[in-house]
Amino acid sequence: MSFRCKISDKRVIERPVLLAPPASTHKYARGSAIVFSGPPLRTGASRLSAQAALTVGAGLVTIVGEYEALKEHAAQVTAIMLREVDPDLAIIDDRVRSALLGPGAGISTRTKEAVLRLLQKGVPLVLDADALTSFELQPSELFGALHDQVVLTPHEGEFARLFPVIDLADRFTAARLAAELSGAVVLLKGAETIVAAPDGRLAVNTYASPWLATAGSGDVLAGLVCGLLAQGSSAFEAACIAAWLHGDIGIRGGPGLTADAMPGLIPLVLAACLDKG
Numbered sequence: 001m002s003f004r005c006k007i008s009d010k011r012v013i014e015r016p017v018l019l020a021p022p023a024s025t026h027k028y029a030r031g032s033a034i035v036f037s038g039p040p041l042r043t044g045a046s047r048l049s050a051q052a053a054l055t056v057g058a059g060l061v062t063i064v065g066e067y068e069a070l071k072e073h074a075a076q077v078t079a080i081m082l083r084e085v086d087p088d089l090a091i092i093d094d095r096v097r098s099a100l101l102g103p104g105a106g107i108s109t110r111t112k113e114a115v116l117r118l119l120q121k122g123v124p125l126v127l128d129a130d131a132l133t134s135f136e137l138q139p140s141e142l143f144g145a146l147h148d149q150v151v152l153t154p155h156e157g158e159f160a161r162l163f164p165v166i167d168l169a170d171r172f173t174a175a176r177l178a179a180e181l182s183g184a185v186v187l188l189k190g191a192e193t194i195v196a197a198p199d200g201r202l203a204v205n206t207y208a209s210p211w212l213a214t215a216g217s218g219d220v221l222a223g224l225v226c227g228l229l230a231q232g233s234s235a236f237e238a239a240c241i242a243a244w245l246h247g248d249i250g251i252r253g254g255p256g257l258t259a260d261a262m263p264g265l266i267p268l269v270l271a272a273c274l275d276k277g
């Protein structure tokens, strides 16, 4: 595992420690991640996620989608690989260590079916944005298929759609109940980000900045979680570490920060976490 997660006695997430890869590493050893694209003209969100996943240290990141969407990505990315999606998801082979679905995916039956197919693969998975909202009418269908290496990353709007029975007045309790109910790790976004695991673990990230409130910021966060899962972090630790790293991006970025600029700040954030010992 590349990162050591640190959480204080008061459940506050602290600066993680980044361990440099061993000299003998190779890109597959660092972890391969898959990010699902949105349809044509909705590809930006998944691209932000993929850039974050690669920069946070996954050895390879592949954007998977329909041909017309990949043409848009091809005009924008170089290090990130592109593959056409196949109905059986054979793309998720033994070497793939994590996947992300939801940013820009569209709220639809098609997205729901893609989520359920992906969950059957058992790969560590981040479900964000439209992958959550697509289950608004039948959340139990999602909960019945989740496993404990899944991270759900709702903002409060998405949370209320997926967990209408849970009161958001106390966000700690809300996140804890949502993790229990769903059986997945829940990362509840906001000025304070709460991370809850189905086994009762709970942590909060307070190290952040309101400059993070900008379109696509959550897509970057989801990509960070996916990139950390690819490197072997558990779902709970990946969510906690990503929340802290994202907060540091916001603090370093400050005024004028946009989601496009966020992946470019990740190397600075990582350098400050690097174990020099």
Ligand SMILES: NC(=O)C1=CN([C@@H]2O[C@H](COP(=O)(O)OP(=O)(O)OC[C@H]3O[C@@H](n4cnc5c(N)ncnc54)[C@H](OP(=O)(O)O)[C@@H]3O)[C@@H](O)[C@H]2O)[C@@H](O)CC1
Pocket (backbone or CB within 6 Å): 042, 043, 044, 045, 046, 102, 103, 104, 105, 106, 129, 130, 133, 155, 156, 157, 158, 215, 216, 217, 218, 219
């Ligand atoms: N560059 C790109 O390509 C980008 C693409 N993106 C993609 O766009 C898609 C839609 O995602 P989305 O998050 O914009 O809208 P969605 O969740 O459908 O509804 C929003 C409604 O929810 C409510 N709401 C309540 N609390 C809230 C909160 N804390 N934060 C935010 N909203 C909150 C609020 O309702 P209100 O409270 O105002 O009644 C609001 O009107 C998705 O696929 C995403 O990946 C974006 O990531 C941007 C960059």
Ligand SMILES: Nc1ncnc2c1ncn2[C@@H]1O[C@H](COP(=O)(O)OP(=O)(O)O)[C@@H](O)[C@H]1O
Pocket (backbone or CB within 6 Å): 129, 155, 189, 190, 191, 192, 193, 208, 209, 210, 211, 212, 213, 214, 215, 216, 217, 218, 219, 220, 221, 246
């Ligand atoms: N006031 C704030 N202070 C700190 N972080 C914030 C604040 N508002 C939003 N954020 C962070 O910005 C991100 C916004 O994500 P999200 O709402 O999903 O946006 P998008 O869908 O545009 O990517 C989340 O990680 C959230 O925690």
